Amino acid sequence: MQTSRAAGESVLAREYQRVVTRAFSKLSQSQEDTALEAVRRIVSDSWQRSLSALPPTGRDSAELGLDTDELRRLRAEGPLARALPIVRRLLIEPARDTGLVVAIGDAQGRLLWVEGDHQSLRRTESMGFAVGADWSETAMGTSAPGIVVATGAPASVAQAEHFSPVVREWSCTAVPLVDPHTRALMGVLDITGGDEAVSPLSLPLLTAAAAAIESELAQPSPAPDTTTTVFSGVSFGDGPRSAAAGGHLTPADDAVPAHHPLSVGTDAEAGVTARATGASAGGDVGPTGPGAESAGPDSLGPEPAAARPVVRVTGSGAPTVTRDGRERQIGLRHAEILTLLDWHDDGLTGPQLGEMAYEEAPEAATVRVEMHRLRRVLGEATGGDVELASRPYRLVGAQGRERAPLTDARAAHDALTDGDVETAVRLCRGRVLPSSTAPEIEGIRTALATSLREAVLQFADHDLLWTYLRRQDAQDDQDAWMLALRLLPADDVRRAAAVARLDAIDAENAAG
Structure with a gap:
């Protein structure tokens, strides 16, 4: 008998993911194995359907399921x-x-719009998660949107639960969009990303959004000359477009991005596709025209490139460095040392670094070797703009220039010091190096989390508070969720997600 397992932290547990990997390996080889009983029924059923349409190795990339004319229509x-x-x-x-x-x-599972975080858009596009692509089970195997299309029910899929190996670094949650009059399936609404995509908040939030969409579709359609869609430009990056009268764009104006692989124009003539250039996740153009207030200061749009910290050490996932728009992982030890040096402007001696970064004080030679390696990492990450000085070890700007914060943790701390809570929330995506056990890192982690939380609860409006609540480490913050209920307007559909999360917290507390 298969166990019931809810989406969220349990499906991300390392032990469960190992069981899933083993079960899929046996299933794809047509071998019986008891491990399959531990896999969620919604996932194992999808595997069986997928195996009837695809080879056990899945697909490396989704194929386009729509031609240009049909996509436009x-x-x-x-x-x-x-x-x-x-x-x-x-x-x-x-x-x-x-x-x-x-x-x-x-x-049918064909994607009509794909928008969001631009770095993730570039990465997901490499597996064909892009406008026009077919993500049904018969095309790409098990995924949240594929299950919704097959069953008409909400679904979440975490990492190894996906059928095609190329998708297994991702997690996703999706809900059906139904016709309010006939109750027939009209489409699917999906979020894809890291651990946050299957957090306890994801399903209630998507369900609330789907309910709002259903309510909108239940109303009579506006006349063609008044139907407007504000174009956010989040995913296409092709600059502001000329708008229809009044600065709005009709759905037809927003029909097919210039970089869509099926589109014709300068990009196609040059032999450039979105997948080759990453264009669909390019420049982050804000809304155009009147009525685009949602992209104002409270929308938490990305800061200018020059102001962005180079090293990400907050939130889930491995620490990364970003250079020329490209992101790559760095080791935990290097991330710890960079965070410590970024935090201590006056520098740290070798023994101080040893005490702060290691649970047991290392040999002096160990620290020297790490610092030698770190110089290369730092040079590649900053292009020589930030250098590692010694005696004591410290970060300095090249040629005596003043340096900006190197890590998102320090940048968020500085923003809080300046009273800029919005920037701090945008920069600090979660706990500082959550997997680190380095003594001083644990102190920085606690200090930043505490100061950010207090600032949000005291000064944030409802939109900024909601952004904060999307963090994994805020999911069980009952005070923050209660504040959201007090601040959100009475007709805001996000209230439903807040109520659902508070109910879940109460249930967890009662069970514990």
Whole structure:
């Protein structure tokens, strides 16, 4: 008998993921194995359906399921165009710089809109998670949108639960979009990303957004000359477009991005596709025209490139460095040392670093070797703009120039010191190096989390508070969720997600 396992932390547990990997290996080889009984039924059933359509190795990339004309027609004339303003306000704008990608697909699992965090968009595009692609089970195997299309029920899929190996570094949650009059499946609403995509908040938030979309679609359609869709430009990066009268864009104007592999124009003539250039996740152009207030100061759009910290050490996932728009992982020890040096402007001696970064004081030679390696990492990460000085070890700007904060943790701390809570929330995506046990890192982690939380609870408006609540480490913060209920407008659909989360917290507390 298969066990019931809810989406969230349990499906991300290392032991469960190992069981899933083993079970899929046996299943794909047509071998019986008891491990399959530990896999969630919704996932194992999807595996069986996928095996009937695909080889056990899955697919490396989704194929396009729509030609140019059909894509234009569905985006311009289909009812889901009316869902865009709701999805952008509730899901896409808050998803900027969170690592999450939001997609709307049709009833066959073909993606009509894909928007969100640009770095994640570039990465997901490499596996074909892009406008026009077919993400049904028959095309890509088990995924949250594929299960929704096959069953009509909400679904979440975490990492190794995916059928195609190329998708297994991702997690996703999706809900059906139904016709309010016939109750037939019209489409699917999906979020894809890291651990946050299957957090306890994801399903209630998507369900609330789907309910708002259904309510909108239950209303009579506006006349063609008044139907407007504000274009956010989050995913296409092709600069501001000329708008229809009044500065708005009709769904037809927003029909097919210039970089869509099927589109024609300068990009196609040059032999450039979105997948080759990453263009669909390029420049982050804000809304154009009147009525685009949602992209104002509270939308937490990305900061200018020059102001962005180079090293990400907050939130889930491995620490990374970003150079020329490209992100790569760095080791935990190097991330710890960079965080410590970034935090201590006056520098640290070798023995001080040893005490702060290691649970047991290392030999002096060990620290020297690490610092030698770190110089190369730092040079590659900053292009020589930041250098590692010695006696004591410290970070300095090249040629005596003043340096900006190197890590997102220090940048968030400085923003809080300046009273800029919005920037601090945007920069600090979660706990500082959550897997680190280095003594001083634990202190920095606690100090930053505490000061950020207090600032948010005291000064944030409801939109900024909601952005904060999307963090994994805020999921059980009952005070913050209660504050959200007090601040959110009475007609805001996010209240439903807040109520659901508070109910879950109460249930967890009662069980514990």
